[in-house]
Amino acid sequence: MTKTLTSENFPTEVLAADRPVLVDFWAGWCGPCRAMAPTLDALAERFEGRATIGKVEIDENPEVSEAHGIRSVPTLVVFQNGQEVKRFVGVTSANELGQALEGALA
Helix, strand or coil, rough: CCCCECCCCCHHHCCCCCCCCEEEEEECCCHHHHHHHHHHHHHHHCCCCCCCCEEEEEECCCCHHHHHHCCCCCCEEEEECCEEEEECCCCHHHHHHHHHHHHCCC
């Protein structure tokens, strides 16, 4: 299951995480963002116990999106050891996202 990320829990759930985290920066008004939801749910199931898949609603958490330079949605960022290791902008395939997570796990 994807995890809801907020300004309050982002530091502990993402920056201090002991495993890779894929963060989906999205907005409720964004059609392509909504189209990504099934892909993210499938990835959350596939990587359960090995990586975390989370979502930040940018309008509700503007400080998080500003801090990470989010300029368009959807933007998907893989974090490892609190650092950004890969960024995707726009609708991205499960295969590409899965490869990025596997790379972070290697």
